[in-house]
Amino acid sequence: MTYSVKEMFYTLQGEGFHTGRPAVFCRFSGCNLWNGREKDRATSICRFCDTDFVGTDGQNGGKFREARELAQRIADFWPADQAHRFVVFTGGEPALQLDETLIAALHDVGFECAVESNGTLPLPPSLDWVCISPKGSAEVVIEACDELKLVFPQADAQPERFSHIHAQHRFLSPLNDWTQAQLSPAQNNNTQACVQYCLEHPQWRLTLQTHKVLNID
Template sequence: MTNEIYDLLDGGRLLPLVEDFYTIQGEGYHAGKPAYFIRLGGCDVGCRWCDAKFTWNAKLYPPTPIRDIVERAASLPAQAIVITGGEPTLYPLEPLTASLKDRGLEIFIETSGTNPLSGRIDWVCLSPKRQQPPLPEVLARADELKVIIETPDDIRWAEENASHVSGHCRLYLQPEWSRYREIVPVLVEYAKANPRWNISIQNHKFMHIP
């Protein structure tokens, strides 16, 4: 985070909001849980199979006052907040998370782990990417390791990351959506042989919800 960007965002009281909405969490440990999603613009990783490429250019999303975001979130029955992107750790999240916690909300973050975590976060879902590996400090903090599997070789990358997380971290292999039919049978057999791993699928895509 450069000082210039930090100043532009008023220390995190403004954030480049792409969208915020109430839905059902579709992936990982909290799949099926109602949650309010806060999606921030900007990404420093850029996966070719990303299904949210529209978020990558943060300049497309003018800084939004976090008080507006918090008021919308608090006006709904949601008990959980998911901060995602893009890559949300590009920004100082202390003001946003403090305001949400003041409203009694539980806070989850979805990150590739390329930058230090900030703010008051209850659950860290780490989805590491080969082209820009996660920081050791984020691996150590992860509550959930969710690795996207595009080819069988990606399982080795998943195991490499799993060797650096804590013993309480839940482990998930998730098929890349466009390769779902080819990859799921591979993951089923791997998880059966290595039962510390679970399989995550993108339930929201089957349910046709955001």
Template structure:
């Protein structure tokens, strides 16, 4: 299988339970909730998408003929600027919707190079076996098939989500994250209020945007 990658880069994970960790971000092109046309900037049915996932023209992006070629490129990013080895290499597979492309051969190829594999998905497609860290961010009005994992990250406020139903799913951690929209102060206040009223949840902030990382 070949792979279409929008962009790939070395950074720090900016949100969720793994915030602050050194990571290679591998952003696949394409999304099953996309309502735009090829060539337009990405627009998603969830209406608040903050990511351009159209095409393969981003930094580190391109088309890769097979899993080994893509895993080799990711490993090259991990090796950049290292003063000394340490810790387990982390690759975060995201999109768009990464489960349109992530498959068992790529998971195996990444692990063969020493990566711990994390995914950030909208949950409408089941996650392939072998992924080490599953983060699902559900979108209102969609049918969620991946109802278990490590981290449930709910963008808030967001219509069409049944919080009581979500709390019945099998996730180790429940996080609520302010919607990156036209009124960030209101979104932050809504999330603080939500956590105060729902103590099983904790607040997640997009720290990479606060400090100017990608």
């Protein structure tokens, strides 16, 4: 299998349960809920994505023909002789490409493997951490995960809709207005809506995109 990777980099996890944890991010190309073309955004299932996942021309992106080749490239980002190796697969939608062969290759070089997925496709069972982030009206087929991270508010994806999913941790992330370069009144209102919902439903916790606050990748 050839893996198409938009970008890879070493940084701190910016949101969710692992906020602040050093990690290699591997962003796969492609998504099943939006093709990445702006002209098609308004008619897509997911309309608020703020990430470029088209092609392989991003930072350290490319095509990798073998799992061990990609695993070694990921390992090259980690500080020499340091333990606690952690890789986060994201996209686009990583479930379109992520497989057991790649996870096994990374386990062999000491990595804990996590994924951030929209939950519409099956995931390899050997993953060490699964974060599901439902989008719009798309059907979620994953029924159990370590972390459920819901962008809020979404008219077609209210928190109650996912009450059947067994998740160790539940987070609400304020919906960003992708049409505005700076914080808009609507975005601020979304943050306050998240706060209020968490106060009324304490099984949910607030998460913010701290990497944007810190201006890091």
